[in-house]
Amino acid sequence: MADRVARRNDPERRQRIVDATLDVVAEHGVPGTTHRRIAAAAGVPLGSVTYYFASLEELLTAAFLQLAEQSSAAFGARMAEAIDRASARAAIIDIIAGSVWAEPRTLLLSYELYAFAARHPPVSRVMQRWMNNSRAALERFFDPLTARALDALVEGIGIHNSIDTEPLDREAIRQIVERVAPK
Template identity: 75%
Template structure:
């Protein structure tokens, strides 16, 4: 009986549902994500999903907001380790070539996020916030236009590397970052 009470009053259930939504999107895409799949991944009753979220769009939006906030935080945390322009370049290279942003799962979720944001203005606003945060972190060391180019570079190379049969390595990425940041 006590176990039933704990399960019904599970304070982490809502978060598990949001996390499971990202997992479902990574596995099935937004179009293949359903309440049932989310419930199965979260190991919660189907009714729990609809209890916490009125619509599937609301749940997907919440999950994508979490993804954007976490990715933005990770990006800013890595940039915060920079102490000057050169270490900021190193941070950008690490973000692109390392595991800060361009993990296969994050890239896959990002593709889905961009497509979803194109059709949902509230999520597009989340994306703009994510871009603004990234650019603000970059603008500690680079002018606004260069920061914008670097922000696009981070995502662009990550996306290209995820499907290219000859992805760019750290040395090539460094050359590109140097060219962008040293031209005035």
């Protein structure tokens, strides 16, 4: 029997591919994301990408699902610290003004996610799940309609602040949150 070359076990390969996909999307946008770029960014052979994911859409869906879950978990964790309506408002302000949502890479990837979701139903389901998770965290302290408005406010102010020449500061964000969800 001929000696076989032992295959290197790489249990993290699939995850590296998913992580690399988000890096490539952040750098090139969804239209510029290719199997080759992902493979190069992940440091894996091109065939590995297609081994784990049957299509680029399937891979982008997995990557965007990961982004949504991570962002949703960070949002939920900050909201879980709230013990009453006042501390929930403070949490929302932190989410908008801090690093939970306002981190430039997360915002950029979110733009790409929204655009991709508009044309790909499996990803729009990812977005719906993300919104449902955010709203559920907010509904611990606010009625469903207010929770929906606050959810939109979190994303909207973050998006506007990322491109506005005069972004809202923390105090302005606090005032807006208190207008939407008064004491």
